[in-house]
Amino acid sequence: MTDTDVIIVGAGAVGLAVGRALASRGQQVIVLEKNDRFGEETSARNSEVIHAGMYYPTGSLKARLCVAGKHAMYQFCAERGISARALGKLIVAPRPEDLPALKVIHDRGHANDIPDLEIIGPERIAQMEPEIVAAAAIWSPSSGIVDSHSYMLALLGVIEDHGGALARNAPFLSAVPIKGGFEVRVGGNEPMTLTTRQLVLSAGLWSTQAGRAVDGLDPALVPETKFAKGNYFTYGGKAPFKHLIYPMPSVGGLGIHVTPDMAGHARFGPDVQPVETLDYRVDETRKSIFAASIRAYWPKLDESLMQPDYTGIRPKIGNALTQFEDFRILDHTVHGLEGLVCLFGIDSPGLTSSFAIGEEVAQRLGQSAL
Template identity: 50%
Template sequence: MDQVDCMVVGAGVVGLAVARALAVSGRDVVVIEAAEAIGTGISSRNSEVIHAGIYYEPGSLKAKLCVRGRAALYAFCASHGVAHARLGKLIVAASAGEVAYLEKLAANGARNGVHDLRMLDAGEARALEPALSVHAALLSPSTGIVDSHGYMLALLGDMEAAGGMLALAAPFLGAEPVAGGLRVRTGGAAPMTLDCRLLVNAAGLDAPALAGAVAGMPAHLVPQQTLAKGNYFTCTRKVPFRHLIYPVPEPGGLGTHLTLDLAGRGRFGPDVEWVAERRYEVDPARRGSMLASIRRYWPQVEPDDLVPGYSGIRPKIPGVGGAAPDFLIQGADVHGVAGLVNLFGIESPGLTSALAIAEEVARLGAREAAGRTGAAAAV
């Protein structure tokens, strides 16, 4: 039977970051991906924003890994020549009633280790962005944007330079425990069966289904996932802003915000549309509600300025004990399947957090491997 030390399922930004971390630590790694290219799912359907770590519950994995991941991502982009820009963003209170929320958000960010936030009054905010309609704003200087595909290519390059391999068009079919790890079956034009010591489920939207196809995985530990579709509209004219502009968040997302790409083009979104299936068409009729949201901070936007762009789907899982939804990194100490690590609910800020998530998975895998070695030596 062919064997590999580690197998990562999913060649999105998180899967590639995990595979890179394992490979550069000296482990033998294969990444399998059902699609015919890397990063075709969540990783290519987002705002490409480098988040500072402001919004997330203090002490949560999202908070800790976003702050760590943001610093690591900026350093990685600088060292690998990945296009990015530290533009900063303004979170806007459109009325006096929303200022208290900004103050709460600033305190939350400080508790998470984001220490460069600054409250601005209307005059200070308009000095930065004259076209902005604003009562007050919270400035986040360390928020930025990144070329997500360039980032993934750099992660892949590091992994392959360290001896890792990528198999595209190789869907995961199932796995079962065997001595020393798991036996994995893949499909596609060249199906294979491979034994591995560590299997990392980084399959994004497919992570719950993948976990359910691993023999011995307790069904009650696979979270119920709901799909939050976010639609984006492209601005047909040059927007009069140099920073990212965010409104006060809405349930399920951060509000219909303005982001800029590296060429300075503006796009608005995502909104929040709860869906039952993966359909990525953008309904032009959603422009009306999006315009109403945008006009709270940019009154001059006109209907003809917005055309349907693209959409993405966020994997939402329930929070524990009434807490906000969080990343779930689940190892054998939780589910009992030796050699399996599940990554559930890796939505925003997953792009920002990828390198930090990878560190956590690599540590978890090393700890499990050491425990297995110790148990074998004791026999």
């Protein structure tokens, strides 16, 4: 007998979604979180955008889980009265020479099972967003925004309703395979050792350290995690936008975009700034870079009304700063340790994909679909 069925390391949106999936299937779940609240790092510092799924290579985990996660998130939030609004998104191509790349994104979206995408011209763009200047755009009606804190709170509620628990200020120290499961050492003010049948690493920025702390997990399977800072600026004046406005994707990210937040204000960001440490101060020297990028599609931007807002830091693995890297979800078929699932490189679209990642992990741990 073990102390619990499943221990999950990390109480961000993904860790909590994994907990929801397993608790809903009757598993006793404990979620370990080193901070004093859930979702304090990457999950609390992002755009809160629900992505449609057109950016990612067809057949990749990011494509499949983003599309499935989008539908599941809207449904889950609707059932619980959580604000999740499909504002719709315009991906704008400022210049005629951008049109071939725009069509690639459009066609990939259709291949990824997003049938409602369409390419529209300047006249339709002007009707939808009069201040946007572009040669063409992709209209994505299923893109939106979500109240991420309420979403995570609801996931935790499902875990607790099924007898599970969130252990705060409880850092994961190490795990050792034992007969029938794992022995897990937990730090904090009250260090303890727990046994569990199954173990899920969903440690976000700390995934590398968590993976290396599992005895018997081949270090070659544990990728280095690099930090990519995203700065955000808010707009002091009234922004005229009703929809999400995205430029063409940039290296390592989706470009500096405009997000109307839940209060109706406009926020610009994020950019992609490689950093070595978790420094959450906004780099105000990047304001002019933001302004130049935004003016490519919104010439009337008043740079003087841009104010530093906040930053987020995303976990990047492999060459993700310069090219596409997929989510890595490693189970026993890869590493040979029965009952262990490791999540690495869960950056964007991690929030959108979270519900579907939870279902994916549950099935890889031998739990049938609900």
